[in-house]
Amino acid sequence: MKAFLEKIRHSFSYPKGETPSSNSSGFREFTGWAYRKLSSIRTSIYILLGMALFYLLGTVFPQGANIDDYVQAGGRFVFAVRLFNLLDVFSGIPFLFLAFLLFLNIAICTYERFFHLLVQKMPVPRDFTPTATIPLTMDAHVAQGEIWNILRERLNFRLLSKGQEWTVMERGLSYRWLTWLYHAGIVVCFMGFLITYLFAVEDVVTLYPGKPVEITPSSPGRLEGLWRDRHPKPGFSIILDEFITEYVQHPSIDYPRDRVSRLAIALGWRDVTYTINEKSFFPKDWKSRLRILKNGLTVYEKTIEVNDPLVYEGYTFYQMAFEQRLRIGVDNNPILLEVKTGDELIVPGLTTPLRFTNLITGTLYRLDGGTEGITPFVTVKRTVKDEGGGKRTEKLGILELGGSITVDGKKITLADIEEASILSYRYDPGVGILWWTGLFVFLVITIRCFGGWYMLAYRIEESDGIAYLTLSIQTRGLIADRTKMTERLVYYITSSELKPTPLPPSS
Amino acid sequence: MDLLQDIVSRNAFLLTFEVRLFWLVAFIYGTGCFFLLLYIIFRSGHLGKASHAILWTGITLHTGLIILRTFEGGRAPFQTLYESLSWFAWSATITYLFVSRRWKDVYLPGFFVTLISVGACMYALLSRSPDVKPLSPPLQSYWFEWHVTLAFLSYAVFVVSFAVEMSCLILKPFLKRGMAQDFGLSLDGLDEFRGTAVRLVLFGFPLLTFCIFSGAAWANEAWGRYWSWDPKETWSLITWTVFAVYLHSMAIPSMRGLPASLFNILGFICMMMTFLGVNWLAKLLGIPSLHVYAV
Ligand code: HEM
Numbered sequence: 001m002k003a004f005l006e007k008i009r010h011s012f013s014y015p016k017g018e019t020p021s022s023n024s025s026g027f028r029e030f031t032g033w034a035y036r037k038l039s040s041i042r043t044s045i046y047i048l049l050g051m052a053l054f055y056l057l058g059t060v061f062p063q064g065a066n067i068d069d070y071v072q073a074g075g076r077f078v079f080a081v082r083l084f085n086l087l088d089v090f091s092g093i094p095f096l097f098l099a100f101l102l103f104l105n106i107a108i109c110t111y112e113r114f115f116h117l118l119v120q121k122m123p124v125p126r127d128f129t130p131t132a133t134i135p136l137t138m139d140a141h142v143a144q145g146e147i148w149n150i151l152r153e154r155l156n157f158r159l160l161s162k163g164q165e166w167t168v169m170e171r172g173l174s175y176r177w178l179t180w181l182y183h184a185g186i187v188v189c190f191m192g193f194l195i196t197y198l199f200a201v202e203d204v205v206t207l208y209p210g211k212p213v214e215i216t217p218s219s220p221g222r223l224e225g226l227w228r229d230r231h232p233k234p235g236f237s238i239i240l241d242e243f244i245t246e247y248v249q250h251p252s253i254d255y256p257r258d259r260v261s262r263l264a265i266a267l268g269w270r271d272v273t274y275t276i277n278e279k280s281f282f283p284k285d286w287k288s289r290l291r292i293l294k295n296g297l298t299v300y301e302k303t304i305e306v307n308d309p310l311v312y313e314g315y316t317f318y319q320m321a322f323e324q325r326l327r328i329g330v331d332n333n334p335i336l337l338e339v340k341t342g343d344e345l346i347v348p349g350l351t352t353p354l355r356f357t358n359l360i361t362g363t364l365y366r367l368d369g370g371t372e373g374i375t376p377f378v379t380v381k382r383t384v385k386d387e388g389g390g391k392r393t394e395k396l397g398i399l400e401l402g403g404s405i406t407v408d409g410k411k412i413t414l415a416d417i418e419e420a421s422i423l424s425y426r427y428d429p430g431v432g433i434l435w436w437t438g439l440f441v442f443l444v445i446t447i448r449c450f451g452g453w454y455m456l457a458y459r460i461e462e463s464d465g466i467a468y469l470t471l472s473i474q475t476r477g478l479i480a481d482r483t484k485m486t487e488r489l490v491y492y493i494t495s496s497e498l499k500p501t502p503l504p505p506s507s
Numbered sequence: 508m509d510l511l512q513d514i515v516s517r518n519a520f521l522l523t524f525e526v527r528l529f530w531l532v533a534f535i536y537g538t539g540c541f542f543l544l545l546y547i548i549f550r551s552g553h554l555g556k557a558s559h560a561i562l563w564t565g566i567t568l569h570t571g572l573i574i575l576r577t578f579e580g581g582r583a584p585f586q587t588l589y590e591s592l593s594w595f596a597w598s599a600t601i602t603y604l605f606v607s608r609r610w611k612d613v614y615l616p617g618f619f620v621t622l623i624s625v626g627a628c629m630y631a632l633l634s635r636s637p638d639v640k641p642l643s644p645p646l647q648s649y650w651f652e653w654h655v656t657l658a659f660l661s662y663a664v665f666v667v668s669f670a671v672e673m674s675c676l677i678l679k680p681f682l683k684r685g686m687a688q689d690f691g692l693s694l695d696g697l698d699e700f701r702g703t704a705v706r707l708v709l710f711g712f713p714l715l716t717f718c719i720f721s722g723a724a725w726a727n728e729a730w731g732r733y734w735s736w737d738p739k740e741t742w743s744l745i746t747w748t749v750f751a752v753y754l755h756s757m758a759i760p761s762m763r764g765l766p767a768s769l770f771n772i773l774g775f776i777c778m779m780m781t782f783l784g785v786n787w788l789a790k791l792l793g794i795p796s797l798h799v800y801a802v
Pocket of ligand 1: 038039040041042044102105106107109110178179183186448712751754755757758
């Protein structure tokens with residue numbers, strides 16, 4: 001094992017100053033140099049800072065935006081945006097290259113450290129700076145045995161090395177191994193990211209009640225996409241039986257926006273009030289009753305909601321959004337106009353288009369504990385010019401299903417409604433690895449940072465007939481406490497009749 | 508209908524009371540901060556001690572306020588930015604008060620912590636709505652409480668770590684010249700005191716790790732994507748990376764001094780960006796952003 005590891009290591013790296021003999025020395029020198037650089041913690045600092053810079057660019061520039069939209073929205077630095085593909089930083093070569101370097105860096109560091117920990121064994125230091133000296137009233141020889149017993153049996157220390165001068169002991173999980181373990185975990189996480197990056201497939205499907213849709217993602221995963229552009233066909237359909245919306249009653253708050261009025265509330269000159277109106281509907285849940293069909297037969301069914309997706313054959317379906325369509329009648333015209341909520345509708349005979357806000361329908365959970373079916377309604381608005389030449393939104397009224405309102409002499413009727421559920425779905429084989437390794441990394445980091453590790457070196461010397469115990473304690477981890485450990489040791493020494501200390505310990 | 512009106516007026520009454528209590532808490536923190544400023548000017552330990560007593564009063568009332576809010580909303584009290592700011596101020600102040608119990612006559616970091624807490628309270632009171640909103644569907648997840656509680660715990664320790672680091676950076680040049688001895692620290696003891704900043708980051712780092720991990724798991728459950736590179740997520744990754752850089756730099760002797768201190772401060776700035784300023788930088792540079800946040 002040791003020879004094997006040595007061989008792998010040597011094939012990559014030449015220690016500084018050593019020159020290879022063959023003609024391919026240039027390349028080997030380069031790999032040796034690169035390996036040395038990539039096994040350095042300093043390099044990891046630079047790479048991590050570089051990554052942070054890319055992340056920063058990703059937060060500043062709208063990722064995934066179209067360059068034309070970006071320019072139209074008044075975006076700046078257009079030249080740099082085009083040159084460095086700043087609207088898609090995280091798929092760009094520079095970022096991926098740096099991520100690859102980080103992967104190499106952490107993989108090499110992990111390997112090197114493993115090599116040191118397992119094969120070469122971390123050398124135990126020989127020299128220590130004393131942290132406490134404790135006088136003992138007993139023969140040094142007897143004290144040796146007693147202290148050894150206390151440390152081993154009472155304080156659970158284990159022997160690391162016994163030199164001529166110092167005896168070195170350790171307690172707690174080795175922080176070096178813990179540090180190594182979670183770094184190794186991060187390497188495995190990288191594999192998970194890579195699997196996601198190469199194989200994940202995702203798309204969106206809009207479902208109308210009773211109409212099955214065959215699942216065919218519009219593009220394959222990145223790796224598959226290299227040799228084929230056909231859609232993967234998992235071979236099943238999905239059908240929406242019912243889309244359910246639920247609301248809770250939440251009164252609208254009357255709270256001033258200006259700071260002086262807010263101060264007035266603080267001083268008791270005004271109160272906060274609530275009123276119940278058409279805005280008092282707060283979404284409680286959106287649910288989709290779904291069935292998976294294979295060859296026309298139902299093979300799986302589930303009602304999903306946000307945070308509770310449906311998983312079938314590696315594909316996960318999530319409740320993402322919904323779409324609402326309204327059929328609007330104008331006067332007594334039998335032809336109905338169709339519009340999606342949120343969109344504008346041009347009504348013949350009206351100078352300004354009308355806008356219909358979210359359709360509220362489903363069940364209402366009232367504040368007083370009762371529930372009621374909501375008569376579906378929308379709020380009708382339009383944008384008008386005010387005297388100053390600016391624009392403002394004018395609320396025209398509430399339109400209930402089957403009901404009507406009159407706008408500029410035109411009778412607007414809400415004749416019919418239809419709701420569709422929008423699901424996003426995804427196939428991602430990287431998630432499982434990431435989930436378990438992420439949990440592992442988190443647990444080990446926690447143990448490493450919070451746990452307590454001690455390395456205790458001691459020696460017992462005699463001077464003027466008095467035996468002295470000299471201690472040197474090093475700690476790692478938040479719960480490790482050198483002072484407390486010294487106090488516990490003193491307690492065990494003094495609590496035994498054999499070893500009273502006539503003098504207090506001096507630090 | 509009468510019952511409904513009763514409930515609505517009771518809620519309005521409770522909210523009015525709660526808003527006033529929050530103003531009082533902000534005022535008390537402000538007084539504590541003012542005493543710490545006086546302490547910096549006059550260097551009297553009594554002023555420092557008094558400021559701590561004031562802050563303990565504030566934190567007691569603030570704890571009551573948070574409990575009240577929890578009962579009022581029937582859920583964890585950090586859904587809206589108003590609530591998160593209150594929770595942030597509370598957790599930073601209480602962490603400082605606990606950590607500082609180990610120090611003898613050192614009050615300077617308290618000034619930075621209380622300044623940040625007062626700022627958070629005033630931002631909530633002057634710019635956000637105190638409405639007690641029900642939980643929207645995406646927030647109805649068992650990840651919500653864990654994710655946010657631990658995120659804020661990590662933020663709180665990073666605030667205190669920042670305050671310790673700032674105090675050390677400010678005091679060091681004075682102590683070197685034999686001045687500023689009356690801030691409770693000596694040049695010899697400064698390194699050990701700075702060790703508190705590292706320990707705090709070591710405490711906060713696993714929490715932030717969990718926060719990112721649980722956020723990803725939650726996003727995976729709610730939207731089917733564990734990572735979308737949206738600004739909030741990305742800023743938390745920046746913060747995590749910068750604190751990892753800080754911890755690594757503490758392992759390199761030549762970086763352990765000023766560079767490490769600067770990384771710690773940078774980590775704090777990134778943390779504040781994660782919390783508050785997600786789109787601020789884009790706005791500053793006049794870059795349109797596609798992302799909108801509810802809180
Ligand atoms: C995402 C990447 C990384 C993260 C999140 C990370 C995290 C950490 C943390 C939190 C510590 C301090 C706690 C401890 O000592 O266990 C640490 C220490 C350490 N890291 Fe990393 N690390 C990363 C990458 C790397 C890389 C690429 C290297 C390779 C050189 C590396 C080498 C080390 C070493 C050697 C230590 C121990 C320092 C000591 O003994 O005091 N880390 N890392």
